[in-house]
Amino acid sequence: MSISGRMLAFFAVLAGMVGLGLSNLGVKELAVSAKGGDPVSGREIYVNTCIRCHGIDGKGALGIKLVPPPADLTSLGVQSRLDGTLFRRIHEGKPNTAMGAWKHALSDEEIWDVLAYVRTLGVESGGQP
Numbered sequence: 001m002s003i004s005g006r007m008l009a010f011f012a013v014l015a016g017m018v019g020l021g022l023s024n025l026g027v028k029e030l031a032v033s034a035k036g037g038d039p040v041s042g043r044e045i046y047v048n049t050c051i052r053c054h055g056i057d058g059k060g061a062l063g064i065k066l067v068p069p070p071a072d073l074t075s076l077g078v079q080s081r082l083d084g085t086l087f088r089r090i091h092e093g094k095p096n097t098a099m100g101a102w103k104h105a106l107s108d109e110e111i112w113d114v115l116a117y118v119r120t121l122g123v124e125s126g127g128q129p
Contacts, residue, residue: 036116037109037117038113039120040117041110041113042110042114045114046117049102049105049114053066053098053099054070054071058074058118058121059074066097068097078118079122086115087111087112087115090111
């Protein structure tokens with residue numbers, strides 16, 4: 001990854017962490033389904049943004065000691081959540097964790113694409129999509 005790509009990722013995470021306290025402001029109703037997302041495009045975004053914490057297989061990156069640890073994206077706990085819930089988690093982040101809001105770095109369409117790819121991780125691991 002180039003330095004500019006790393007800086008963009010750093011500022012996106014930083015912006016997400018700053019926005020954690022604003023988690024319910026301005027989020028429109030989520031009537032769109034992740035089934036409209038493109039998992040191929042989502043994989044590319046995942047590799048460039050999510051893989052650092054969630055790992056190549058979605059089960060968490062080795063060697064990263066985050067507290068609490070990143071969610072296992074292949075788990076039934078994640079895969080059984082509604083698409084809108086997962087979209088909101090990516091869009092708004094999760095308070096008191098390293099999961100920042102990605103709404104400033106990714107468009108809604110890109111978030112749906114990532115979500116479509118995350119759903120494939122559950123299928124690959126035998127989890128429930």
